[in-house]
Amino acid sequence: MTETPFKISIPDAALERLQKKLELTTLPDELDGAGWDYGVPLADVKRLVSRWTNGYDWRHHEAQLNATFRQFTRPIAVDGHGTLNIHYVHQRSEVANAIPLLFVHGWPGSFIEARKILPLLTTKSANHPSFHVVTFSLPGYGFSEAASKPGFGIEQYAEVGHKLMLALGYNEYVTQGGDWGHAITRKIAQVYGGKHSKAWHTNMVMGQPPQGDAQTELTDKDKQLLARTEWFRKKGSGYMQEQSTQPQTLGYALTDSPVGLLAWIYEKLVNWTDKYPWEDDEVLTWISIYYFSRAGPAASLRIYYEAVGPHKAEGERGFVGGAAPEIPLGLSHFPQELVVWSRKLGNIVFEAEHDSGGHFAAYEKPNELVDDLRKMFGQDGPAFGVVPGKSGYPTEGKSGTLAHRNSKNRTMMAETPFKISIPDSLLDRLKKKLELSTLPDELDGAGWDYGVPPADVKRLVSRWIDGYDWRYHEAQLNATLPQFIRPIDVDGHGTLSIHYVHQRSQVANAIPLLFVHGWPGSFIEARKILPLLSKESEEYPSFHVVVLGLPGYGFSEGATKPGFDIPQYAEVGNKLMLSLGYNEYVTQGGDWGHAITRKIAQVYGGKYSKAWHTNMVMGQPPEGDIQSEMTPQDKERLARTEWFDKKGSGYMQQSLSQPQTLGYALADSPVGLLAWIYEKLVNWTDSYPWEDDEVLTWVSIYYFSRAGPAASIRIYYEAIGPHKAQSERGFTSSSPPEIPLGLSHFPKDILVFPKSWSRKLGNIVFEAEHESGGHFAAYEKPDELVEDLGKMFGQDGPAFGVVPSKSGYSLEK
Known part of the structure; x- marks a missing residue:
């Protein structure tokens, strides 16, 4: 074709x-x-x-691109992936025996990266070599067709680049690339090196530390x-x-x-x-x-x-997979590249160090990159003549031979009843955005x-x-949710309007409980447990439940200054409970709720926070042979x-x-x-x-x-x-809290450790194991979570009576 x-x-x-x-x-x-x-x-x-x-x-810019780049498309058959329509730029030099060079971009680049180097590389001169340059848009980038099946990896990108060069009549060529262009040209060097690919150059210098004490060298x-x-x-x-x-x-x-x-x-x-x-x-x-x-x-x-x-x-990954290529390799070091370290990359014959420059060398430092390529492939360079009959100079006399060498100061202090009421204008805006939705494609059978x-x-x-x-x-x-807002002063961050749910039990001496959600949760996570926790029962204790909408979530105001960390979220939670008259209380949380209630237990434990329970059970491996002790x-x-x-x-x-x-x-x-x-x-x-x-x-x-x-x-x-x-x-800072801790294990949480690894979390007095359930326990397994809290704080539980005179029962047990 x-x-x-x-x-x-x-x-x-x-x-x-x-x-x-x-x-x-x-x-x-x-x-x-x-x-x-x-x-x-x-x-x-x-x-x-x-x-x-x-x-x-x-x-205007479209016209400029079209005027600058000689662009083409061509079908390329890829083993196992059918035929893809590939977009590329083909800029030929006036020099007949110019060196064929395949330039390969990466992400988030495109063919535009070669815009500045094309006229430099193709320039005719007696002082340096000239190149025929091919720049292709990687499949799925720019105006190239994308693969439709999974498994289109570095080998396939390399196959496309190689077959494109052969289709253009360049049976022997050299390559240059950075970012994924490094990995792809490396793969070309591995698979097609020697017969077709004669040398490669990269400006993204990957590497591995040497054996021994690397620091001393x-x-x-x-x-x-x-x-x-x-x-x-x-x-x-x-x-x-x-x-x-x-x-x-x-x-x-x-x-x-x-x-x-x-x-x-x-x-x-x-x-x-x-x-x-x-x-x-x-x-x-x-x-x-x-x-x-x-x-x-x-x-x-x-x-x-x-x-x-x-x-x-690990050994199959794009930048490191396979043995180092044997064909000549040139390296250009730019100090603000993403990864800059020593190397075991291959047969290095050329190396240049630059005082400035970053990741997009061809675009950012075109003169320096082109100068390096000229030195590497020029008549005095270590890769001169690697492509037979293609010296890059106007006359064959230079052919040579290969030489491998804001809400402040509010007066409102009491809570204010709150109802969610989204303006019609926001609903209209959402609908317009949804109607303009643009969705990505999908690979066949990707699931x-x-x-x-x-x-x-x-x-x-x-x-x-x-x-x-x-x-x-x-x-x-x-x-279904009794909602309120209340101003809370946070040290160093002013006053924030905090949204919360406050579900009081009919049991006068119910246990005050602060429920703290995480991300991507919200106050809605407590929707199912509220009626269960607050109901009166002879079997289990009842709770006054406060569900904190974390600052910056839901209908709580967000912080406006940097540094609003776990201690600040904990401060908001504690101050909210105190403002509601709950000077002594217990907590429950998962995800960030685990970290926040842990911090509450550390800072306010004993005097205010009397016990804490979490369904996200973190852990640390014990000393010694871990594997032999694991079930x-x-x-x-x-x-x-x-x-x-x-x-x-x-x-x-x-x-x-x-x-x-x-x-x-x-x-x-x-x-x-x-x-x-x-x-x-x-x-x-x-x-x-x-x-x-x-x-x-x-x-x-x-x-x-x-x-x-x-x-x-x-x-x-x-x-x-x-x-x-x-x-x-x-999740790990400071010493473990001393107040009683309860744990509920759910097998499909995102971080699940052997039970023995959680021994250092604190003063564990209660533990329950469940056969099913995941990260959002309050929403996914409300009955199980509430039952665990009931057992922990109930009359026969290890944390019964931790809040003085708040047993949770209608009659003192």
């Missing part, structure tokens, strides 16, 4: 749809003085969105390079964890929300470069190529799952492997648009934890490192928010039979929340972010 000339031509309808979406943009709030600590600053996104909406001219510069790598590991790699485990789930937000896509990529453009002076139109053109891409932006994420996903063994299946999202979105009645569910929530059930527990660590924790890595960046997509795209939360509702429960309206109500509380959904994920950054020492982190 022959190549077909290609011009970018985005339909007017797509431009009009984008304009409508931008005009309906919903942005998250931002903490005071946050800067880049939490992700992309709000001011940057507002400025870019304003320009995108009014002033940015796609047609490190120079000061080495340590600076490793500090950059450590920054990326702690602060910048959350996107990778999510994209390698649940790319489809993230894909809904990036496909549906142009603002979410903008923030997601813009963060990388800024953080991964070395102070590159991005112009707004430059950024918007880069993003627009993703937004208007043939397969949609979600398709570009799947390479992470296929190459470095949890199903891949849940890549994240939430589109069939589920389509069904839920269809119901959300037509059939789901928010006003009905709003009325139900108001009728089959212990191993089953750890298998669930291992699943979460490998497959389910990407959201956490992103939330704890760059929550603001993710927040743009969740705030702007109701479909993205739906998919992001729905995945957890399904995967974190034990086959719970979610009804569509049930899911939509749960998600709607986040969508309509007072502070917006972005505020809810900042707890990860504050509590376990990269700036926190291990000893200061939310």
